[in-house]
Amino acid sequence: MIKAIIFDIDNTLYDYDSANAKAIDALKQYTSTNFGWSSDETDTRIRAAYSRIQNEIGVKAAIHNRLIRYQRILETNGLPLYPHALDMYDLYWSTLIDSAKVFEGVDSALAQLKKEGYVVGAGTNMTSVIQFRKLTKFNLLKYFDFIVTSEEADCEKPDKELFLKCAIKAGYDPSFCLYIGDSLIHDILASEEAGFQALWFHPSKAQLSQESSFKADHNEYIFTGDGLHPQFSDYTQLLSIIETLSSAPQKEDEQ
Secondary structure, X not given: OOOEEEEOOEOOOEOHHHHHHHHHHHHHHHHHHHHOOOHHHHHHHHHHHHHHHHHHHOOOHHHHOHHHHHHHHHHXXXXXXXXXXXXXXXXXXXXXXXXXXXXXXXXXXHXXXXXXXXXXXXXXXXXXXXXXXXXXXXOOHHHOOEEXXXXXXXXXXXXXXXXXXXXXXXXXXXXXXXXXXXXHHHHHHHHHHOOOEEEEEXXXXXXXXXXXXXXXXXXXEEEOOOOXXXXXXXXXXXXXXXXXXXXXXXXXXXX
16 A cells, blocks of 8 residues: 655756756856857766765765866856855746756645645655755645755665655554656665555656566566566556556555
């Protein structure tokens, strides 16, 4: 029986990849205008800053903080922090959030889940203020009972502790929680390791794995080599898929 549904955010509720590409393009225009850098030079500096920060502080939410990233780029290249650090930060996130497209059917699916009485949450890597800004801009925050970011949890997916904090906030044992995300490693296998049920989202039907696939009850399932993982690409089918998963017999080790 599923009582709580917890969502990843980026590339699960909206198309992060396309929005990020537009934000990076805007940032490159800024660095070209202000510093004379080429596109490749900006890419190289961003990667180097990210690598340095990750090596210094480890894998935690601060590695997602673009202000720290751009601050390091400016410091390393002997450029003034004012006004560029905040200007670059604001430009990146405003471009990404303003250009982001929520996947079709997400709003109505979340509304249905709330109507059916499910607890709805989000478990996500990233700093809290940015994820709140996204969900507010998308007009989706109203559907969520709770959010756990890696900044709050002080750990990053695939660390199972982030998922366990979601279960605590949901008020249910992990076995009653379903996690929905786009990454096999960071979302699906990691949430299952924490005792969750998992549902793998693909924004395009073409991305559904063809490896040992079969259909049951109009839902597509696959064997990945790590077990059986239900997956979907259409949010209009989400409620019926959850109902099917919820009514399915539990595995012997879960009984």
